[in-house]
Amino acid sequence: MITLERDSLVFRFPEVHGDAVLRIDFQRTLRIPDDNREYPLPPGLGRFPLQHVDDYAENIPSSWVDHGGVFLPMYQAEALWINFSSPHDYMFAVKVAAGKINAVTGESWSNKLCSTPQDYVVVPEQHWLDGFCIGKGLIRQFVAMPLGQDYTAEEQITGKAEHGGIQIVAYPIKADIYEATKTKTGFSSFDEINFCMDAMAASIGLAPGGVMKQEIYEDRHGYEAWEQTASSRCFVHILNSMQYASITGIAPPTKPISAQEYTKAGLPWFEYYGADAKVLNGAPKLPELDSVAAKGIKKGEKPLAENEPVSVVNVKKLGKVPVVREGEF
């Protein structure tokens, strides 16, 4: 079962184990420059607000109601990262897709886990996912772009603008493996008609942005360790921030500051490497995608404001328990 608690998705599997609790939230962040340089991890600037689609069923596209799940607001060209935590260190295999394109492999969505190539991240080893995996230790940042303009990973791979949003499915590890490991380690005035006609334009998908250093870790537990009879999934729709305000009557978060402003203020960026954990090499499909800036050049457009390179000097190395990755405001 999945509940919505303080803008976090909370996955619980009481039928598997009482400790099987996974929390996922979506962090606002800086958009790193899309200039093919490798940047460290940007800070978290707070959680995106999440709403049940059912609470606004009359004002959102009917396809969203069919999908169920939740929605969040993003500005065009805003970035996000996904924050995973497991309060009891229970292990989970988590598949993440954007527009039903797997963020680790670039393959189309399927509910089931795949081990070759590994198409999921393992929590709690994986603390965050900031983008599409494009190679060993490298990702391209998740950047919000409207569907229908060919920027999103979904449109570049499938040629269609159908889904948008983020899709997540989580599988808990088998209870006996968890127990063995635990013992071993010790641990509206809105115009509804106009909106419905323009429903697809209101939807946002995730496109590949700038390059960032982030490792995706290999599953050290093995495919058979996961309790594949128990899984929960959630469709996270993304709505343009201005329309979010019209539909919910709630003001969306303000636009985050630019990477240039943040860096100029001397605030920290972050680095995290998982000690001796093996790192996935990345699958061939995602590195072939155009970044937002590259696609913009091909289209003769300039989709990213404030995309100048930044020189990052203040980089904090996060420790073994990287609790905080927040901007200091």
Added chain:
Amino acid sequence: MSFGEYLRHIREGLRSGDQKYSVRQVAQRVGIEPAYLSKIERGEQAPPSETTIRKIAAELGEDPDMLLAMAGKVSADLQEIICRRPQLFANLIRELKDTPDNAILKVVREIRDGNW
């Protein structure tokens, strides 16, 4: 474990990996005097206000509701919810007093999954 003992336990655990979790630095970020935080941890001072407990919870990565409960407090938002329908919620909570966690989770609102 008391509120103060728990706080100290969590903070010291974090401090073993990162000096930014010293009493001084945590107090500074939370906006209270280090001596005050130290007294709270030792149980020489009553738990602080809800606002401060929330800041401490955010700083240490702890659940604010749990810390508030350990401090013998009910958060303002919950008080507001209960006060809107006091009899209903008081009865509900009493009814659920001895109910197992699994059963309580069944009355919690789930995020609905659909066709996709």
